[in-house]
Ligand code: IMP
């Protein structure tokens with residue numbers, strides 16, 4: 429980002445902490461237990477969409493006790509104005525056939541809902557045994573496409589957040605907490 433040239437620039441954009449490390453840790457512990465209960469010993473495939481969900485994935489994977497495999501994909505959605513063209517470009521796909529898997533998508537944030545709506549449609553067409561979406565954050569006020577995650581760890585109002593994997597122009601992913609970004 430052009431206007432971040434120093435630590436002072438970097439820090440001046442962190443408006444306030446919205447969700448603390450401790451709150452994230454507790455919520456993940458609870459979500460992990462929920463997954464354990466839901467799959468009851470059956471193996472799962474945790475899928476995360478890069479890059480934003482990489483930190484959440486690392487912590488979620490360690491919060492579940494059911495046998496689990498890990499998969500990553502990278503996706504970009506294309507839109508005509510504000511209307512989704514329905515085209516999702518997968519820049520990196522899963523490296524396996526998911527038809528024998530209980531798939532759990534772990535996502536960083538659902539905003540307009542376009543990205544996950546498209547990805548879920550695409551993955552369902554590959555006939556997994558089941559598919560559920562766990563999102564760290566949900567911003568339902570911003571929804572354009574009608575999409576509901578199966579589980580949201582936190583629901584937040586409409587402001588831009590950074591940290592714990594979430595970026596602004598690639599910075600701030602390494603903050604251990606979630607903060608509101610100072611837009612000014
Ligand atoms: P959607 O398709 O509009 O739901 O977009 C979801 C993607 O937009 C997320 O995976 C994030 O990469 C990005 N995004 C949406 N809101 C925020 C935010 O508040 N902070 C950082 N990234 C965001």
Ligand code: MG
Nearest residue numbers: 479480594595
């Ligand atoms: Mg992003």
